[in-house]
Amino acid sequence: MGSLSAAAAFTGPALPGTAPLTWGQRAYWLSAQRRGSSATLISMRRVMAMPRRAPSDVDSVLRAIGKLIERHSSLRTLIDFPRGRQEVVARGEQPVLVVPAELSDLDGTATAARLSEALAEQPFDHATELPQRVALVLTGERVVRQIVIVFSHTTVDFQATELVLRDLRLLLLRGAVPTPTGPQSADVGLAEQEEQSRRRGRRAVSYWVEGFRRLPVDTLPPVGPAEHPRWRRCVLVSSAADTALRLIARRHRVTSSTVLLSAVAGVLATWSGTDTCGIHTMVNNRALDRYQEAIAKINQLALVVVDLSGKPNFAEALPDVWHAAIAAYRHAYYDPAQMAAAFAEAGMPYATGVSPHCYFNDIRLVPTDTDLFGHDTTERAVREAMRHSTFTVGQGLEQFTWRLRIEVIDAPGGIGFALTGDTCHLPPPRAEQFLRAVEGLLVEAAFRAVPWPWAHA
Numbered sequence: 001m002g003s004l005s006a007a008a009a010f011t012g013p014a015l016p017g018t019a020p021l022t023w024g025q026r027a028y029w030l031s032a033q034r035r036g037s038s039a040t041l042i043s044m045r046r047v048m049a050m051p052r053r054a055p056s057d058v059d060s061v062l063r064a065i066g067k068l069i070e071r072h073s074s075l076r077t078l079i080d081f082p083r084g085r086q087e088v089v090a091r092g093e094q095p096v097l098v099v100p101a102e103l104s105d106l107d108g109t110a111t112a113a114r115l116s117e118a119l120a121e122q123p124f125d126h127a128t129e130l131p132q133r134v135a136l137v138l139t140g141e142r143v144v145r146q147i148v149i150v151f152s153h154t155t156v157d158f159q160a161t162e163l164v165l166r167d168l169r170l171l172l173l174r175g176a177v178p179t180p181t182g183p184q185s186a187d188v189g190l191a192e193q194e195e196q197s198r199r200r201g202r203r204a205v206s207y208w209v210e211g212f213r214r215l216p217v218d219t220l221p222p223v224g225p226a227e228h229p230r231w232r233r234c235v236l237v238s239s240a241a242d243t244a245l246r247l248i249a250r251r252h253r254v255t256s257s258t259v260l261l262s263a264v265a266g267v268l269a270t271w272s273g274t275d276t277c278g279i280h281t282m283v284n285n286r287a288l289d290r291y292q293e294a295i296a297k298i299n300q301l302a303l304v305v306v307d308l309s310g311k312p313n314f315a316e317a318l319p320d321v322w323h324a325a326i327a328a329y330r331h332a333y334y335d336p337a338q339m340a341a342a343f344a345e346a347g348m349p350y351a352t353g354v355s356p357h358c359y360f361n362d363i364r365l366v367p368t369d370t371d372l373f374g375h376d377t378t379e380r381a382v383r384e385a386m387r388h389s390t391f392t393v394g395q396g397l398e399q400f401t402w403r404l405r406i407e408v409i410d411a412p413g414g415i416g417f418a419l420t421g422d423t424c425h426l427p428p429p430r431a432e433q434f435l436r437a438v439e440g441l442l443v444e445a446a447f448r449a450v451p452w453p454w455a456h457a
Contacts, residue, residue, distance in 0.1 A: 003100075007093035008062045008134070012070035014090035019186035020193060021084050023201070024297035025154055026336045026387075029081045031349060031401060032123075033385030037410035043124075044151040044161055045116040047109070054172035056144045058098060060445035061136060063421040064171040069094055069130075071177060072164060074155040074185040074295040079126040086155075088186055089130075097135040101145065108137035108145035119150040131155045155185045157299040158285050158363075164295060166241035182293025191290070192335070204334035205342045207327070211278070212348055218358050219272040220403060220425045227423035234421070234428050236435040239414035243375045250370035254318050259364045259442070260408055262321040265306040266314065266454035267437045268358050268404075278357040280402075281325075283332035286341040301354070302332035314445045359405040364415070379447045386443060389414075391435070393428045 021029075032042060050056050069075045076089040099115060101108040107439050114139075119133040131154050137146035147168070151161055163182070170177045183191070189287050191197060249256045261279065269277045283302045286292050308317060343350035376382070403425055409416040418439060421431045437455045 004098040006058065006062060006096045007134075008065035008069065008096055009091075009093050010066040010069040010076060010377060011091040012073060012076065014088050016088065016186050016190060018085050019189040021079070021081070021086055021337050022185060022188045022296055022298060023192055023333070024157065025079065025086070025185070025189075026084070026446075027300055028297060030336060042119040042153040044153055044156065044158070045120055046149050046151065046161055046165060047112045047116055048147045048165055048168065049107075049109075050144050051149065051169055051173050054169075058136060058138070058142055058144060061144045061147065061172065062096060064168065064175075065096065065134060067171050067175075068164065071167060071171075071181055072184060073293045074160070075132060075164070075337050076130060077155055077185050078128065079131070079154055081126065086189060089185075092130075094130055094132070094134060095132075098138060099135055100138045102302055103453040106139065108139050109255050111148035112137045112148050116150060117278035119148065124152040124154070126152065126154055145295055153297060155297055156295060157284060157297045158300075159286055160295045163293060182295055183290060184294075185296040188291070188294060188296040188298060197333075198335070201338060204331040205339050208303050208334070208339060209342050209346050209348070211303050212343070212353065214276055214305055215357065216272065216274045216276070217356070219268065219274070219277065219358070221272075222424045223430060224427065225424065227263040227427060229398045230423055231397040231400040231420055232395070232423055232428055232431070233394040234391065234419050234431045234435070235394060235409075235411075236389060236391050236417045236419075236432070236439065237384070237411040237414050238389040238417070238439050240382050240389060241390055241417075241439045241442045242415040243372070243377060243382050243385070244442040245415065246370055246372050246375065247377060247446040248315075248318075248442065249374070252315055252318050254322055256369040258318060258322045258325065258409075260362060261304065261325060261360060262308075262314065262318055262422070263438050263441050263445075263454075264358065264360055264406055265321065265342070266308070266317070266441060267434060269275070269306070269308050269366045270453045271434065271437075272454045275311070276305065278305045279304045279306060280354060280357060280359045281328070282361050283329050285333050287329070288333070300332050300334065303326035304328040304360075308452070313452060314441070314450040314454050329379045348364070355401060356403050359402045359404070359406075362394075362408040364408055366411050382443055382446065386439065389436075389439060392430045 073088045077085045077086050101111040115135045131152040133150045135148040139145045167177050173407050242304045245256050280301050282299050285298045291298055309437045340350045404420045405420040407418040417435045419431050441454050
């Protein structure tokens with residue numbers, strides 16, 4: 001049996017009809033234009049196993065998906081980026097691909113993984129296509145085992161996808177969700193035109209302009225000609241860094257993300273020959289009361305200005321880095337058009353100005369800051385574990401926004417550092433040196449005071 005095309009019908013209120021794009025959507029559009037062919041990487045891929053007690057026939061699942069789209073107008077929103085508008089569709093059908101799993105794929109997980117990749121291959125046509133693609137994986141006699149959804153990042157962010165999947169599980173199990181919906185994409189677009197939001201945005205713009213004036217124009221000088229493809233993604237997986245990170249966080253009563261941000265900043269500053277560095281990170285903006293349950297793209301970039309001019313030891317710097325991060329989080333909600341205008345007035349580049357600086361993103365699903373259960377915390381064991389760290393060179397890209405992006409990811413038996421670097425500045429061997437410098441710094445700081453400079457240039 002081959003794949004079949006089905007549809008989930010939906011009918012819902014069209015209000016508020018059309019609305020301006022959210023600030024997060026405007027930032028997405030700017031980023032997608034810079035990324036070019038790598039825009040598909042902005043898709044968010046999710047695979048959900050069918051709840052065991054839910055009806056698993058195709059028709060029941062299609063009804064639940066239709067109700068989900070009726071409930072969340074963000075999932076039935078079309079976007080006209082050139083005009084800066086989004087429109088809620090009142091009724092229609094969500095195309096759904098129905099695919100039988102191979103006989104050897106008993107629970108359909110392997111088939112679902114392949115489908116999520118295939119559905120994300122082509123960029124979304126946001127003006128005519130709903131902002132998600134859906135597939136059902138069947139086993140046996142048309143029994144749904146896995147639901148695959150590829151979300152466009154235009155109308156949802158990471159937290160929104162989790163809220164949407166929570167609602168889908170309830171619809172599959174109970175046929176309804178008892179709680180009211182949070183603000184939707186069009187609601188957020190309208191709210192951002194209110195004076196309260198615009199005041200907050202202006203404060204963020206001022207913070208960014210003042211922060212950028214303190215940063216070096218360039219970081220990480222070139223070390224050779226660019227390779228092809230120009231950007232490469234490299235991953236270091238380290239159980240030693242994982243244990244050391246938890247030890248430091250517990251001893252100094254800070255979050256593990258603060259420890260990681262400090263370590264990356266210390267190595268970056270040393271390698272760049274500067275004592276003040278700019279690190280960008282993504283902020284979900286869910287601390288704003290009205291947006292805790294929002295189904296919208298409200299995450300935006302923050303600018304963390306890390307000032308190490310006092311040449312502190314590593315432990316002494318942790319509170320200062322934490323305060324710098326908090327200041328950045330408070331100023332991560334803004335209109336990108338106002339930001340661009342302010343940077344132009346100040347004579348600084350905006351769209352390309354972020355590129356030389358580091359993008360840091362801790363995307364671990366369950367960061368356990370101080371849990372050391374099962375970890376051998378002796379110095380000898382942690383240093384021995386460094387010998388078993390693995391470094392791999394992965395995919396390449398011809399276009400990318402950042403000279404250096406570091407993502408902290410979950411990894412079996414440890415923590416993963418995924419570095420996507422411009423090979424003109426960070427070819428894979430040098431990328432490995434950078435990541436091992438971060439790992440070494442964490443291990444050293446777990447057992448003794450580390451004076452400035454924390455890493456070798």
